[in-house]
Amino acid sequence: IVPSTFSDIYWEPTADEAVNFDLEEAGRLLDEAGYEMGDNGVRVDADGEPLHLRFGVDAGNVERETTAQFITEWLTELGISIEQIISEDVQDLYDEGDMDIVFTGWGIGPNPEYNLYRQSCGQLPAAPGDGSTDTFYCNEEYDQIVAASQIETDEAARTELYHDAQRILYEDAPIIFLWYPNVMEAYRTDKIAGFETQPSDEGMIMGQMGSWAYHGAQPAQGESATGTPTGVLIGVGVVLVLGVAILVFVMIRRRKTADERE
Template sequence: MGRRAGDRRDLLHVLHQRRHDGPGPQGRQHRRLRRPDGGADGAVREQPRDRGRAIAIDGFNELGFNCYDSDDSKGHPALRDPMFRQAFNWAMDLQKGVDLCWLGYTVPGTTIIPPDYYSDPDWHWEPPAEVKYTFDPEIAKQKLDEAGYPDSDGDGWREYEGEPIELGLIARVESAESQQLAKLIAGWFKDVGIKVNVEVMDEGALMDLQYEYTGDTFTPNYDMFLWGWYLDFDPGSMLSYFTADQIENWSDCNWTDPEYEELYKQQAVELDPTKRLEYVHRMQEILYEQTPYIVTDYG
């Protein structure tokens, strides 16, 4: 049962206590909180800088998908398919999003650990050119065709099990940038045959949908959302949010992967920084491939 947060201070209190009353580790303390003013955008918007100056990166913004692999999910079932989600990486012009929504004060993103935030070692994994997503709607269309989401009747909209696919996208009242980006995303997805309905709501209402219960059953009730994260002093906390035991807790995309789970356990106890770096890089690679998030920008 997701709690509604009335104002921003209430929202932070809810997040700090835990995101809901359901199962999960009790009493966990997290320094990593969603920014009260709308994600990883707060410092950038409060401290305007000349374009010629370096952008201070301490977090990221993302397009998140409801990946909950259960018939109890109220999200569109196509979103459980990593091939479906992956195709959207090619449909999105992240540089245009940065330029129009952030006025160039952020930079396009790739993985959940930004470059140069950590040092000795730098935990960021940078996708090599041969696997890095770039803006190419034709590739997005090809990937959707290959994944089994055709436009069989030629009306411009792709189908899932014979029915046109319509996805909801939630932007946040607290972030004008998310609202602008949502409009761009709706257009980009339309160009590859996916209809997107944008809805704007406050963060408390969004969390109610992300952590919705029907009786005692977890029934996350959304398709896609735009939000962001700060970084912590160690990458382990951010990486933990994509593990299975964080579903119904700090995970807001409800994604799991067995290889990722094992790597998380290994990196958590690995004392050799070089070996741990290998684990952390592979975890980012898996996230990049599976696409529970599309990291839209760093800032």
């Protein structure tokens, strides 16, 4: 959930923990779980119901539409029936809990608590359209770790809690992380100087938490104070590229109403 740009709080599985792409192993796990292959090439559960998933894809987003083709082919090969729904209203369908699989993504700063909290039980909706969950996921152990990280004042201990939370998300896999897109920022170095980036080493300017980037901004040497305002970024000059956005592939847990959860 945290990109490697923020190396201190970034967590990566070890070789023993890593789950690698393996369709054959995925098929074996489905067999083991009792999803038998039907005569039509679609797996069925113990009640004979086909394994059918609705896949919401953002219309006009070439990157996501292309990726969805690969994912659909792989899942179909495994015997999972996929209904692709390409729509400009995917977010609304997602919020209503009407999708089984969607794409989503976010930016993140050096404090990941908000992004971690969005995966907690407290973000589940009480009614369709409520809540702000990314995944319709709930794990009480995960919630306890995230809550502890919010009050932990020791940096090393808090970092370990962040790692533990990310490890649980990786193992439970309500989200499957696909890639970290790079974000491009550009400005006139002959006009503006003194930006503080986040992180400090090749970090971002506009996407960071807070307004620290602009506190040190000033006219470049030789540029008068009446020149281009420091708040104006012009798309030429030095380019900063940073992988701070995250694109993820979400297997949505079907939304339940408050009555159903009771």
